[in-house]
Amino acid sequence: MRRLWLAIPAMLLLLVILIVGLAVVVGGSAAQCGPDYTAYGPAGSTPIPSQLIPIYEQAAAKYNLGPEGWGYLAAINEVETDFGRNMSTSSAGAIGWMQFEPGTWQRYGQAVNHTGPPNPYDPWDAIFAAGDYLSASGAPGDWPAAIYTYNHASWYVDKVTQLAQQYLGAGGTTYVSDVTPAPAQTTTGATSPTSTERDPTSCQETTRGSEPVYIAPGAQAVILRDGQAAVPADAPAQVQAAIAAGNQIIDTPYLYGGGHSQPLTTIAASYDCSSAVSFLLHGGGLLSDQPEGSTELESYGDPGPGQWITVYANPTHTFVAIAGVEFDTSASGNPPTWQPPGSGPRWRPNPTGNLHDGLVYAVRHPPGL
Numbered sequence: 001m002r003r004l005w006l007a008i009p010a011m012l013l014l015l016v017i018l019i020v021g022l023a024v025v026v027g028g029s030a031a032q033c034g035p036d037y038t039a040y041g042p043a044g045s046t047p048i049p050s051q052l053i054p055i056y057e058q059a060a061a062k063y064n065l066g067p068e069g070w071g072y073l074a075a076i077n078e079v080e081t082d083f084g085r086n087m088s089t090s091s092a093g094a095i096g097w098m099q100f101e102p103g104t105w106q107r108y109g110q111a112v113n114h115t116g117p118p119n120p121y122d123p124w125d126a127i128f129a130a131g132d133y134l135s136a137s138g139a140p141g142d143w144p145a146a147i148y149t150y151n152h153a154s155w156y157v158d159k160v161t162q163l164a165q166q167y168l169g170a171g172g173t174t175y176v177s178d179v180t181p182a183p184a185q186t187t188t189g190a191t192s193p194t195s196t197e198r199d200p201t202s203c204q205e206t207t208r209g210s211e212p213v214y215i216a217p218g219a220q221a222v223i224l225r226d227g228q229a230a231v232p233a234d235a236p237a238q239v240q241a242a243i244a245a246g247n248q249i250i251d252t253p254y255l256y257g258g259g260h261s262q263p264l265t266t267i268a269a270s271y272d273c274s275s276a277v278s279f280l281l282h283g284g285g286l287l288s289d290q291p292e293g294s295t296e297l298e299s300y301g302d303p304g305p306g307q308w309i310t311v312y313a314n315p316t317h318t319f320v321a322i323a324g325v326e327f328d329t330s331a332s333g334n335p336p337t338w339q340p341p342g343s344g345p346r347w348r349p350n351p352t353g354n355l356h357d358g359l360v361y362a363v364r365h366p367p368g369l
Contacts, residue, residue: 048074048167049083049220051325051349055124059131066140068168073127073134075163076150084123084324085218096120098130108133114355123324124350221323221347227251229347232323238284239308239323239369245283246327246345249276254329254343263289273329276345277311277320280327284309286366294318298362306365312354314361321351328354 052074060069080099081087087096094101100109100120108129109118118125130150139146143164147157216222216230221243223229228247231240252258252271259268259275264282271279274294281287281300286309292300297313310321319328326348355361 047217047222048078049216049218049222049324051220051223051351052077052083052123052127054349055127059128062128063131063135064140065131065135068143068164069131069134069140071164071168072139072143072147072160073130074167075160076130076147077127078163079156079159083218084220087121097123097126100126100129100133104133105129108136113350114352115358122352124352219323221325223325223347223349227347229323229325235308235323236369238286238366242280242284242286242309242322246276246280246322246347248283249279249345250347252344254345260291260293264291265289271329271345273318274313276327276329277313277318279345280320280322281309281311281366284366286369297364300364301366303362303364305363306369308369309366310351311364312352312361313364314359317354317357317359317361319354324351325349326351326353330354 053070056070056073056077059073060066063069065072077083077098080094081097084097089095090099092101095105097120105118105120109120110125110129110132111118112122112124112128114122114124118129120126120129133150134146137146137149143161144157147160148154150156214224214228214230215233217233219232219234221229221232221235227250229243231243235243248267249271252267252269254272255270256272258270258272259279260272262268264279264287268275274297275291277297278287278291282289286301294313294317295315297311297318298315300311300313305321308323312319312321317330319326319330321327327345328348329343329345331343331346
């Protein structure tokens with residue numbers, strides 16, 4: 001283990017208190033605050049985590065599911081696992097993001113953007129497999145038949161169809177993260193903000209600089225329209241603080257060696273891959289104040305993937321997956337409208353997106369996370 005710094009700086013501790021206190025205050029209304037990242041559709045529809053939209057769209061395009069395909073994939077994902085929030089094995093033995101029975105997974109499971117066997121708990125693998133399965137079952141020509149094949153119940157067909165039409169009826173294929181925030185409105189009495197009434201100032205605090213910190217419901221980070229990541233309310237405080245730290249440097253450019261000539265307590269003018277990962281880890285109280293190189297990060301923490309944070313490192317590159325999104329300096333895999341553009345520390349929707357380069361990475365994680 002290399003230089004794990006378990007003492008959280010005083011300013012970080014203050015940030016953690018602010019975040020945790022904010023989550024308690026906003027409670028169940030966390031999804032109502034900050035930039036509007038909820039899915040299009042009638043008031044009360046379940047928010048689609050923004051990082052999943054590109055996966056639905058790409059899977060629908062690959063399997064020729066038509067312009068409505070992404071909405072049906074999203075609806076099935078919502079009904080089956082609440083967008084990955086409940087992936088417990090069903091009574092019939094169905095597993096993973098899209099709840100495939102083992103025999104069906106053996107036929108349709110596929111590895112997307114990574115080497116190794118298909119993983120039903122990887123959203124890319126599972127959603128692409130669902131697209132393939134729906135296509136083989138008659139979609140888009142006969143959506144009811146395809147959905148019935150997926151789950152033999154008429155109520156299921158009705159539920160998925162209703163949800164899909166909610167998403168499709170008001171948003172087309174626009175990324176959820178590209179929704180223009182509604183004007184801030186102040187509520188009074190017992191009235192709570194609705195899906196079209198937001199009070200962004202009621203749920204933001206500041207990090208060490210001037211970047212706002214937003215709370216997203218559940219365990220998944222959500223990438224917002226301006227490129228920031230909203231911290232998941234269910235994540236440990238160290239994870240929330242690490243994401244907040246990453247938000248501070250998302251506008252900085254890439255420069256080889258950038259960020260290595262100064263301690264991580266200050267923001268550099270530019271970053272390379274290892275100094276960017278180091279800054280995020282330091283922000284979570286998981287690394288000392290000195291940047292580490294990618295070779296050093298190969299032996300960071302404990303071996304294997306983490307529950308919340310996974311560091312991928314080899315002698316030439318490193319990136320980190322945290323709460324379902326990726327923090328990387330490579331522009332590879334950016335959705336067409338993702339902001340900020342270009343190379344440099346940025347949040348990406350695919351947590352393992354850079355593995356497609358074919359290189360071998362050491363996989364590490366902070367102890368306990």
